[in-house]
Amino acid sequence: MTDATSLTDKVAIITGGAGGIGSETARLMARRGAKVAVADINLAGAQEVADAIGEQAIAVELDLGSETSIRDAVAKVVEAFGKIDILHNNAALAGRTLALDGSIGDMPTEVWDQIFAVNCRGTMLMTRECLPHLIATQGSIVNTVSGLGLQGHVRQAAYSATKAAIMQMTRSIATAYGPKGVRCNAVAPGLILTPTTAKDFPDHWRRNVEAETPRGIVGAPEDIAEPVAFLASDAARNITGQTLASDGGVSIHVPGFSSYAKTAWD
């Protein structure tokens, strides 16, 4: 019997493939048999990830803020591998720009525009460019969104709005292209420890999140790579238009969970 989670003979593009979550997804998809294009604005980082995977991986320079760069990157993947079966829309702006992404009252217009240009417009353009190839292979799209697209926060208003928009894009794409054989799903991570979040998230923030997390710890990149690889595979052939939270349960409980948890179990 064939294993439906196998990705043998599939070709996957992973945007943000040099990053913490994208690089883990690239490694996992390659272990499951896929040829992977590690696409990132950080070409040196993407090259490092691709080199470590070996000959079934290539690095591709991609700036989601540029339509030309998106066209060139997709053409390069098709030239190298002949087709595209899986698009993992995973890259997003992080770091310094997000530090300026506060609440709406003091939002710099250019920060809002830049975050939307990369996260939201970039995801739309990347998907539009890949769709003819995905229709040809009856392929699958998996978008990385965020718990912040589902819940309110006192900061990151622009980032959160882009992630909510991508969840709706997920449903629109699934509905419009399901009849043409293309599925589209999303994974919503809670806090995941990557080199970026380890740097940007002070320890006391992480401990606050863990106190509110039924699992008790924050996630690791493989906690996102696994559901992404599953949703991209034929094992998920009956699943489309869904957003799956991988967050240790932080988004599902009643308010005051952390104090109930203390009185019940300490």
Ligand SMILES: NC(=O)c1ccc[n+]([C@@H]2O[C@H](COP(=O)([O-])OP(=O)(O)OC[C@H]3O[C@@H](n4cnc5c(N)ncnc54)[C@H](O)[C@@H]3O)[C@@H](O)[C@H]2O)c1
């Ligand atoms: N780590 C978390 O806690 C967490 C939580 C929720 C959602 N997410 C989402 O997971 C995804 C991956 O994040 P990560 O934690 O691996 O972050 P990361 O910073 O490690 O990776 C992001 C990658 O995107 C790339 N990138 C940035 N701008 C780009 C552009 N214009 N064009 C192409 N590539 C670009 C970066 O170079 C980087 O390699 C993002 O969509 C992020 O919003 C992460």
